[in-house]
Amino acid sequence: MMAQRRMTKAQREWRPGMPKPRRSTKVMFASTVLGLEGFVAFFATLAVFGLRSREIAPAAILIAGITLSVVLIAACAFLTKKWGFWLGWILQLVLIAVGFVEPMMFVIGPLFAISWWYALRAGSRIDRENRERDAEQAAWEESHPDQAGPAAGEPV
Template sequence: MLGFESIIVFLGGLALYGLKALPAGIEQWWGIVVGVVLAILLIATSGVLRHDWGIALGWFWQLLIIAGGFLEPALAVVGLIFGAMYAYATIKGGSLDRRNAARAATNGD
């Protein structure tokens, strides 16, 4: 999920650049830089989601993307949609892990 979101975040950085949505005094190309860096961080975070701190880091990125709505309101919409999908994925994934662990314990695997 975070891997797919990284593509959208990169495109969001391009949108910030193209719409000149950054505040005055900040070079507009920083929108692209932030989009690329955040996309890379999202991909890296997807590799550590087996740890509790990895889940928390994923939530931090979701909140950061929603906060991007102060620059461009569409980023808040994207952040809320992906935040909801991330919530579903983490909750459902945790329940599936617990169910599989219970099955493995009863089967002796």
């Protein structure tokens, strides 16, 4: 006997012919930056562990570094909330502050902070342009009902 799979809210509310909502480019760009930072934090943890394990407790290095990596990757889940982007900015500062333990992070951290800023800026611009384009398309389809393309799910 197979266990029944639980459906998400979006799956329960879906009906045939419904258009798929457009995903936010800003969220996708920001998630990419945070995900890459998670990997960088993990590899920085390994570097600090190898270079400084006699100066700093090895367990503390591993716990702090792996925790930072997990938090960076987990923060992607909160980017749909308003405060999620502020969490990202705080994590940028934390990544730069790792430079006090491994000085190379004073170079890598600001480069990722610039990437974060650009992801938010470019993603917001693209999302705004997509909303404008979607509104213009909807207005055109409303004013030209006979010329609109086939409805979703209909053969072309």
